[in-house]
Amino acid sequence: MIQVVRNLTLAVIFMAVPWLAVAEENAEKGEEGFTAYVEQIKQEALADGYKAETLETAFAGVQFYQRSVKADRNQPEFKLTLDTYLPRAVPEWKAKKAVEMYEQHRELLEKIGSEYGVQPRFIVALWGIETNFGSFTGGMDVISALTTMAYEGRREAFFKKELWHALTIVEEGHIPIEQMKGSWAGAMGQAQFMPSSFMSYAVDYDGDGRKDIWGSQGDVFASAANYLKSVGWRDDVTWGRQVQLPEEFDTELASLNVKKPLSEWQELGVRRYDGGDLPQRDDIEASVVIPDDKQGRVFLAYNNYDALMRWNRSHYFVAAVGYLSDRIRFPR
8 A cells, every 4th residue: 555655646746747757767767778868869969960970989988877866866964054064165274275276376377367357366266166176076977977867857958958068069179088077967177167168168278279177277267267257257356255244134135136335234234254344345235145044154245256156056155165265365
């Protein structure tokens, strides 16, 4: 009876959410179904104008990544807060290494920062948070990861679009297929760009004819800077700052959709974390962001906070990048 109820429940869920039925069916088919799916993908790509040679090269070693499916479906079983997340994302050794890497690449970073209007410390901070300064970019074959996620079915349209962009990258010769490595979801290289972001923002900064976000430091830094510039980055302001709220603060005002001049936040009782007045700049509008609750960390988010949210729509991610950039600016 329990099994009957379970099957009936699943049937109702599947009727309400069609992708669940597809995902369950594909999971049961396993690798045998994946092989047939790959052939289907190749025929679709061929019909869309991709060269047969490109497809043979790209899919020659394609494989089903059960790890990608598990990573996509599994959710954390414990609740993080910003106070527990930040020490993990930015341990002391990473803050020190960020300063070292900034100094090591200072000339290149300052040149790129000047050209794109992005403070170099933010380029280094993104590099550090995303891939530990290029040392952990993910070792999974990007074509396999994207094809697996499309086959899994939950977000097939999204991952097929990314797969098509990845095939374009292969066809344009930016990276040999055996070096096209990334995360379980297909995020690539030291910048961890999805293929669509690569197509929109990657830069051939060193002028060798390839946009190499895997191995060219100039391409990596310039691509990150180009992304930020393209989504509205300002190099005359920082990302935000931690602040104190008055006891009576209306938390309905805490939203990136609510923007006020700093003078208005000052009038509403918002203060620097040390209790001092907010900066006296009429050209800056900001939002109040409360990632956890009023007892946790609270930020006044400037324009660049929004830009970082375009990179990764997570307040924790933005706080980690911002915090690391501050540690580069003010090393201890």
